[in-house]
Amino acid sequence: MAPARSGSPTPWSYVLIRWLFRFVLKIFYGSIVIENTHLIPPTGKPCIVCANHSNSLTDALLLVTSIPTKRRNQLRLTAKATQFGHKTFTSWLIESAGTVPIKRRKDYADDSEADNSGAMLKLMEALEMGDAICLFPEGMSRYHPTIAPLKTGVARLVSDVLSRNRDDPDFEISVLTCSVTYMHRQHFRSDVLVTFHEPMTFTPKNNPEMLAPVDFNNIRSLTAQMQEKISSGTLDSPSWSLIRTSKLAARMYAPLGTQMTLGDHVRLTRTFLEAFKAAQDIHKEHKGETTEETAEIDAASEQILQLRDDLKIYQDKLAHWGIKDDRIRFPLPRHTILSRMFIRLTWFLCLFVISIPGLLLWLPIFATTFYAVHNFKKTGPIFDTWDEIAQYKLIYGLMSGLCVWFVAVALTWPIAFITFFLVPSLMWITLRWMEDAVAAFRAFTALWRLLMVGKPTLKNMHEKRKGLYARVMNLALETLELPESPESYFKLSGGKEKGRVRGSWDSSARYFSIKRRRKRDWNETLRLYDQVDYPEEE
Template sequence: MPQGSPTPWSYLLIRLLFKFVLRIFYGTVVVENAELIPKTGRPWIVCANHSNSLTDALLLVDAVPSRIRNMLRLTAKSTQFGRKTFTSWLIESAGTVPLKRRKDYEQGSINNADNSEVMEKLMEALEMGDAICLFPEGASRYHPTIAPLKTGVSRIVSDILTRNRDNPEFEISVLTCSITYMHRQHFRSDVLVTFNPPMAFRVKDNPELLAPVNYDEIRALTARMHQEISSRTIDAPSWEIVRTAKLASRIYVPLGTKMSLGDYVRVTRIFVEAFKDFDRMRDKSSHEGEKVEYTDEDVNLLQLRRDLQIYQDQLSRWGIKDDRIRQPLARGTIASRLLIRLIWSLFLFTISLPGLFLWLPVFCTTFYAVHNFKKTGPIWDTWDEIAQYKLIYGLISGLCVWFGSILITLPKAAITAVVIPSLMWMTLRWLEDAVSAFRAFTALVRLLRVGKGTLKGMRKEREALHERVMKLAVLTLGLPKDPETYFLEAGGREKGRVRNGWESGARYFSVRRRRKRDWNETLRLYDKTDYPEDSL
């Protein structure tokens, strides 16, 4: 049995380094079904959706346990190689294989984009028992939907089976992976990595993929991969549908319900699929010129979508969460909570000040780098690289702070080397809770400014929306009738950001992570409910 290629030391360093950095940048990284990954020595291709540039590859490197696979051979666009930048060094030293994209070369110079030699190296690596990572969309982009997949992965499967047609037992596995970012570019957001059931192909069992192959088989396999990837992530044709589906999920599963990130993503995806069915019918009608007869159910669904948008717009204007409408507070209770939230946030900000002094160079460096990078292109072409910039510039500036602190305190460098990272981590923890408390304080202030009559009318509107959402969820979509009980008892270790009672009780000072009631939270002073215009 093949043993796989030896792991370069630089790959081990990068995996260790970015495992740490990813846990700093993202509040929670949840990996599902890692046990499905084939072990080292078995040829394996992992292909995932591609919406966050280099960050997607780093996440997959982090998500694949070293006890199962010693290395995941990555691919990247050839224009990333040969530069005198940290990113270029990072990519090259990890054993990444350069892929040439036609759009990166002048028209008429397609021969310069020949990848036959690269494909040969990839197939040799697979025959040695290696695992390779490919993103069949072909390019990263900031968009709510997955682009049509290229046929490259299917053709590699066909080619390597053909190369080994004399060995009937030769087998290669394709493991699709669905990556879901709550807010891909925002600090302390969350991300879900779901490995889907592997598709195994053996020479003796798949003669239809041996050359000469019917290209329909290649297209069918590619379509199957697309279905697997999109079926376990939030794949929507517009940002408006994503926003509306997230609100429907929150109305269906009230804030505070202990549910795993995977469950939350799957519930949101179910609502996305329901809302975009109407768009599919409308698009089919406009393209084919056929008149589509809409049922009462279709009309009700469209009206629900519009009413949810209006409701969310109003919540955004007031700067409050749906939970404040669902569970109204008396004026006296609001006033007492205002005082508690303000005192608590000021206290946490105060104890965070020494550590914030260390974080300041990191925040300033990343802000400056991202601010300038955004100017280089439109949202759809640049925002997919924001997380990458924040990770890399944050890493470099963070290391500079660490080394600088060691040099300044050289006689006690051994102590400083441990104390500085510990202080920075605890500062980040306290800062998260300070921001959360201050965000709650400002929301309560806004709530006081809204008249009682207006809130009462909004509450009635919310009750009507809840009834309609529950009817859609239970009767049409087949979701559980009592979601709070169901998801409390459902599987999944991550129920918020704490795993046991002790961490929940000490949530403000937990070394591991803070308790989280809303998977949409990020480290910012306002709730993230806005998305780019779909025309951008």
């Protein structure tokens, strides 16, 4: 019988960080939807949490706040060693939470300096105490549409821990894979999906192939399984353009207004993404072959690739005009457009006016984060800086927000006991009003652009969309075997707590809740234009 383990005690700074950033993350992101927390091994069971890594420190903070305290008392983090030893808030934050420094070869001129044997020993000891540790097997954070090939470090760590405990045949260690999907990772009030997968469990008794001396093929096999699990829960694409096209296909199949969870939306988008990727791979594989069998396969893949290209052209035109597919789906008469423009503009002005007092409090925060991010972008190319933008916004937003709060309380000292609660409450409801005000103005500008495009052009686009829609539905039903009625299917699937508000009463009742879900489109952010494009790859 394996001895009982209780895990390491939780540092007070870790409790503070978890509480503080749970609040900050829910301010910065519109919805954080967490799936399958029941799969997380409880405290006392050694566990390695592995996830894709595209958003620097934000990924770690998101995992820390996503794991319920009822399941794990803490998650031991790792971070690149270059973030330690500085007199900055970020450095203090990392060190005080018990984070283990990892030396990356790219950060050292001499490979001998990148020695992580001490760090690995600390991680093994933590696991043997029953802790959960967090590792990002891609090896580095990067702004890229595809998941990098995973390093073998996690699999080797599993082998080392099992080998150290080979005398205890029932010693159990789990690898818990997790997929993190940011709809628009660096933009204010975007949405995030965190999906935990079934853990892979290993013991010396059941997995002798992982004991030293281990065949490296077994290490590679475990790493490949991890890659497959992580990729299965997020959007893993060779290009941003393909993600953009897949999102359009998903929106055509399940149009605006379909009551679906964020998890369903991501999985649906991924289904179309995988179809386009498969067609592209088949086309490359059979290029130059002329057998009867390959000709039939090639014809099917060519149809899918042609659909992909036509969808891209269609989306390019929509992006150029600044309108959504839904505006083409249901053409509106001119008088309806004008009346809706009046309603949207009036609603925007009303919400903006009542938001002005709160906006004065938010202004220093927005200005500080904008200035910090603007300067940070100049330090390197997109692929090396954009993965840390959200981190900069969170840290600078938090610090400037706390300053605004304390200064406001100090300036109103005679009634500080009131303003201490009034200031954050005012900022909170201002964010609610501004979210709806921006959405109203975004709708107003989209309707204005409809008028500018002109009726003949819109009619022509409507006819093109009908053809595209028929081809998307044919791909969805005949090839991908998706449900025939997405509106009915997704309304019944998923759960209430997975990022969806059911019915008008629920929506109204949760208006003042920071967890509320009122946006009709998971692609929205707090911007005056629809976010459908990505930076060009470098």
